[in-house]
Amino acid sequence: xxxxxxxxxxxxxxxxxxxxxxxxxxxxxxxxxxxxxxxxxxxxxxxxxxxxxxxxxxxxxxxxxxxxxxxxxxxxxxxxxxxxxxxxxxxxxxxxxxxxxxxxxxxxxxxxxxxxxxxxxxxxxxxxxxxxxxxxxxxxxxxxxxxxxxxxxxxxxxxxxxxxxxxxxxxxxxxxxxxxxxxxxxxxxxxxxxxxxxxxxxxxxxxxxxxxxxxxxxxxxxxxxxxxxxxxxxxxxxxxxxxxxxxxxxxxxxxxxxxxxxxxxxxxxxxxxxxxxxxxxxxxxxxxxxxxxxxxxxxxxxxxxxxxxxxxxxxxxxxxxxx
Amino acid sequence: xxxxxxxxxxxxxxxxxxxxxxxxxxxxxxxxxxxxxxxxxxxxxxxxxxxxxxxxxxxxxxxxxxxxxxxxxxxxxxxxxxxxxxxxxxxxxxxxxxxxxxxxxxxxxxxxxxxxxxxxxxxxxxxxxxxxxxxxxxxxxxxxxxxxxxxxxxxxxxxxxxxxxxxxxxxxxxxxxxxxxxxxxxxxxxxxxxxxxxxxxxxxxxxxxxxxxxxxxxxxxxxxxxxxxxxxxxxxxxxxxxxxxxxxxxxxxxxxxxxxxxxxxxxxxxxxxxxxxxxxxxxxxxxxxxxxxxxxxx
Numbered sequence: 001x002x003x004x005x006x007x008x009x010x011x012x013x014x015x016x017x018x019x020x021x022x023x024x025x026x027x028x029x030x031x032x033x034x035x036x037x038x039x040x041x042x043x044x045x046x047x048x049x050x051x052x053x054x055x056x057x058x059x060x061x062x063x064x065x066x067x068x069x070x071x072x073x074x075x076x077x078x079x080x081x082x083x084x085x086x087x088x089x090x091x092x093x094x095x096x097x098x099x100x101x102x103x104x105x106x107x108x109x110x111x112x113x114x115x116x117x118x119x120x121x122x123x124x125x126x127x128x129x130x131x132x133x134x135x136x137x138x139x140x141x142x143x144x145x146x147x148x149x150x151x152x153x154x155x156x157x158x159x160x161x162x163x164x165x166x167x168x169x170x171x172x173x174x175x176x177x178x179x180x181x182x183x184x185x186x187x188x189x190x191x192x193x194x195x196x197x198x199x200x201x202x203x204x205x206x207x208x209x210x211x212x213x214x215x216x217x218x219x220x221x222x223x224x225x226x227x228x229x230x231x232x233x234x235x236x237x238x239x240x241x242x243x244x245x246x247x248x249x250x251x252x253x254x255x256x257x258x259x260x261x262x263x264x265x266x267x268x269x270x271x272x273x274x275x276x277x278x279x280x281x282x283x284x285x286x287x288x289x290x291x292x293x294x295x296x297x298x299x300x301x302x303x304x305x306x307x308x309x310x311x312x313x314x315x316x317x318x319x320x321x322x323x
Numbered sequence: 324x325x326x327x328x329x330x331x332x333x334x335x336x337x338x339x340x341x342x343x344x345x346x347x348x349x350x351x352x353x354x355x356x357x358x359x360x361x362x363x364x365x366x367x368x369x370x371x372x373x374x375x376x377x378x379x380x381x382x383x384x385x386x387x388x389x390x391x392x393x394x395x396x397x398x399x400x401x402x403x404x405x406x407x408x409x410x411x412x413x414x415x416x417x418x419x420x421x422x423x424x425x426x427x428x429x430x431x432x433x434x435x436x437x438x439x440x441x442x443x444x445x446x447x448x449x450x451x452x453x454x455x456x457x458x459x460x461x462x463x464x465x466x467x468x469x470x471x472x473x474x475x476x477x478x479x480x481x482x483x484x485x486x487x488x489x490x491x492x493x494x495x496x497x498x499x500x501x502x503x504x505x506x507x508x509x510x511x512x513x514x515x516x517x518x519x520x521x522x523x524x525x526x527x528x529x530x531x532x533x534x535x536x537x538x539x540x541x542x543x544x545x546x547x548x549x550x551x552x553x554x555x556x557x558x559x560x561x562x563x564x565x566x567x568x569x570x571x572x573x574x575x576x577x578x579x580x581x582x583x584x585x586x587x588x589x590x591x592x593x594x595x596x597x598x599x600x601x602x603x604x605x606x607x608x609x610x611x612x613x614x615x616x617x618x619x620x621x
Contacts, residue, residue, distance in 0.1 A: 041463040041541075055517055061446070089517030100511040116528075117518045168518065 003030035004208050005176055006143035007052070010068035012046075015061065022084045023049040025232040026068070031176065033058045036202055036209040038223035038240065040216060040255075042276045046232040047212045049284075052180045054191040054210075055095055056085050059133040065145035072176075089122040094157040100161035103151035110164055119172045136167045142198060157192035168198060170205070171285075177201070178210045183218065195222060216259055220244060225312075228252050233275050238313030248307070248315040248323055286317070292320045344557035346612040353608020356601035361489040363598055367417040374410040399590040402576065408587060412594050414613040415568035419595075422480060422569075423549040431542045433488070434495025439526050439534070441496070442503030453500065456493050464490045468561060483562050486550050498541055502534040536613035554595065570595045 012024035023046045027275045031037045040046050053059050055068055056077060072093070077085070085152075097103040105113060115129035124132070130149065137145035140163045153161060154157040164184060168178055179198060183191040200223060202209050213219050219240070221224060226243050228236040228251065236249040247253040274291040277283055281288055289299040298318050307320040317323075348354050393399055399408035441452040468486040475482060506512065507530065515529050519611070556562040557571030564572075570591055577588030 027485060057513060057516055072607070086519040088519070089516070095514075095517040097510055097514055101512060103514040105529050105533070107535075108528070112528075114521060116515075116524075118520075165514070168514075194438040225499075253566055 004033045005072045006030045007050075007054070007070050008068055010050065010070065011054055011066035012049050012063060016280065017167060018278075022232050022282065023063075023279055024053060027232075027234055029234065029237060030037065031041045031208050031210060033208055034202070034206045035220055036199070036225040038040075038219040038226045039210060039212045039229060040214060040219055041229035043281060045213075045229040046279070047229055047231075048180055049286070050229070051180055051210060051212055053176065054079075054176075055089055055093060056082075057237055057294075058093075065069075068076055074180060079129065087106045089120070090117050090169070090174070091172045092174050093176045093178065094172070095160070095178040095180065096165050096169050098186040100158055100165050101185060103165055104161055106153055108152075109149070110153065110156075111152055114149070114164070114168050114171065115170060121172050130138050132171065133167070136171055137163075140167045140201075141193075142167070142172070147248060158186050159193065162186060162194055163197070166194070166201070170201060170207070172239045172312065173205060174207060175303045176208045176210070178212070180212045181214070183213075183312045185216075191218075198222070205206075219254070228255075231282050232279055233287065233316065235317070236313075236315045238309070242310065242313045244315075246309065248309045248313065248320055249288075249317050250294045250319070251288050251323065253323060254291075254293075294322055343609075350608040350611060352604050353612075356604035356608065359597065360605055361599040363416070363582055363594075363601070367413050367420055370413040371410060371417065374407065374413070379417055389443055391485075393454055393586055399586060401578075402584070404618050405500045408573075408590055411573060412570075412591050414575045415570045415591065416598065418480070418567065418569040419550045419571070419597075420546075420562055422483050422553045423546045426484055426491055427542055427545040429484070429488045430491030430545065431538055434492035435531060435534070435538055436493065437494045438496035438499030438501075439503045439531055442500040443507055443522070443526050443530065445504070445507075449500070453497075455612055457498055459490070460493050470558065481562070483553055483556060486556070487552055491545060491549065494539065495541055496546075498537050499530070499531075501532050502537060503549045505529050506530055506533050540606055540610040540613060543602060543609055547606075550595070550599065611615040615617060 006028075007030070008028050010024050010027045011022070014021040014023055027046075028045075028049055029037065039050065041047050048321045049058065049063075050272070051312055053065070054072075054077065058065075065078050068078070079087070080088070082118070082213075099163075104110070111130060111133065114133040115124075115126055117127070118124040118129040118132055122129075135146045137148065142148055142160060142163050148156065148160070153164075156164065162185075167304060182198065183194050186194060195218060197207060198211070201207055211219065211222055223240045226237065226240045227234055228243070228249065230251050236243060236252050239249075243252060244256070253270075254272045255272070258272055260266060260269060266276075277287055277290075283300075285294070285301045286295075286304050287298045289295040292299065294317075296319060302318075304318045307315045307317060308317060309320070316322055347357075371605035374584040402408055402411070438457075439453065441449045444452075464486070467489065468482075471482065474575065496580055503526075510524055512525060515525050520529070549570060551561055553569060554571030557569045557577045562571060566567060573591040574595070576590065577584075610618075
């Protein structure tokens with residue numbers, strides 16, 4: 001199967017006062033048509049930067065692409081002009097943001113913000129766009145869509161606003177939807193509803209989804225494949241099932257051990273010792289070695305080669321055999 | 324009839340503007356000032372025509388009558404040439420208001436566009452644009468105006484617009500730039516980027532409406548400043564030329580004769596003071612009403 005989008009060796013760096021920050025360092029992954037890819041990792045591991053790089057939403061400067069390519073529909077997104085990029089944003093690839101409270105413009109009616117997409121990409125008249133928006137709002141489970149369109153963001157609840165954002169992202173029927181921690185700012189019951197919605201959209205419209213999260217529980221139930229990131233690098237990737245059954249990187253293993261499980265008797269959780277490294281001073285060798293229980297001398301000096309557990313389950317660890 | 328009441332929407336759409344309006348109405352001083360200001364403005368624009376119809380045109384002289392203290396016919400008295408001061412104050416205030424309003428509007432528009440572009444572009448362009456503002460700031464504008472008036476040998480409203488407009492937009496540009504600098508990092512701007520909205524629409528549709536609060540406040544506080552500046556320039560003889568009155572020239576004339584004809588100074592000054600007070604109170608009230616941080620108090 002040809003992947004819908006394929007990220008190859010992406011390097012997104014930032015020049016800052018503290019030095020060069022390698023937010024995404026040599027990242028490669030594919031998203032196949034119709035699948036949900038999960039990206040997990042701690043805060044500051046480069047998940048968001050990776051997704052923003054796809055849409056070229058990185059502020060340049062201070063950010064820049066040091067190398068790599070992102071192939072989408074035969075074109076390298078990193079080489080496109082801003083005008084060509086605007087054609088893709090919201091039209092073929094769209095994004096849902098973390099906090100629906102701040103991602104809608106407080107001064108504009110919902111209608112203005114939703115129709116903007118259609119007017120921009122499909123050159124639709126406002127009347128037609130409005131009808132289309134109402135249709136889409138019904139699909140994402142917004143009650144009384146006609147009335148909600150005339151409201152301002154502050155009159156809507158968090159869950160409703162996130163539904164609005166999802167509707168906005170889907171209006172042009174994009175082939176790829178990037179959901180950057182879409183449920184972090186919502187309470188648990190609403191979280192479940194929104195995740196359900198994303199899943200049903202994935203099935204109904206055959207939209208591929210990149211689901212970014214730091215919540216392994218969310219990722220487990222939703223995704224087909226998984227990418228685990230640490231300190232700007234991908235440390236493990238493979239089928240979600242495989243990773244949960246046989247975590248093949250000490251970091252993934254530690255992550256899984258640090259969350260409570262309902263099917264096991266546990267007296268105490270095992271947190272990962274230490275702190276994630278600052279991206280401007282990443283440890284030499286394997287960036288995880290200072291916190292790793294399996295670290296050996298070699299880990300301190302040399303970055304691990306790719307170890308294949310199965311043909312599509314890879315891990316970046318020298319000590320895979322000991323796990 | 325009962326069916327009608329049940330079909331009414333449960334939640335009325337209230338915009339931020341409606342909220343602000345409600346808060347403004349609660350602020351007695353600002354609300355009253357607003358009414359006073361609207362009343363005075365209407366008076367200035369309608370009054371002179373009524374007075375003219377009644378035979379008191381602002382430039383109608385009656386030298387034989389001469390300067391006379393207030394009577395039932397001439398509420399504010401008459402000046403040395405027998406002109407009705409009430410009419411002259413109204414016409415003068417109209418000229419002042421016109422200059423103040425237009426200069427404030429022009430400087431708000433120019434400043435907003437300039438500031439938002441500088442703030443949005445950032446980096447070198449921002450630096451270049453804002454240093455230009457700094458240079459204009461540093462020039463002594465009174466000196467500029469005097470040179471300008473001398474060179475063009477043209478005194479009157481146009482010169483005043485240009486002179487006042489030249490300095491007025493600088494502060495607005497700085498305020499708007501500062502606002503835009505912080506606003507453009509907000510998530511909704513990024514969301515707009517992520518759906519492919521072009522830069523000019525982001526500036527005009529997403530950024531500028533969010534800066535309107537401070538702009539409006541600064542705008543209402545600019546009008547009195549502009550009126551004062553106009554009065555000052557006219558007082559120096561650089562602005563409006565007689566027989567056309569402005570508040571500045573009227574006060575200047577009044578000041579020359581104040582020992583004998585007190586009403587020539589007192590009434591124009593009072594009128595101007597009331598107008599400026601109401602504008603300042605209104606501006607203060609608007610600032611409170613449009614500041615979202617004040618929301619919890621209402």
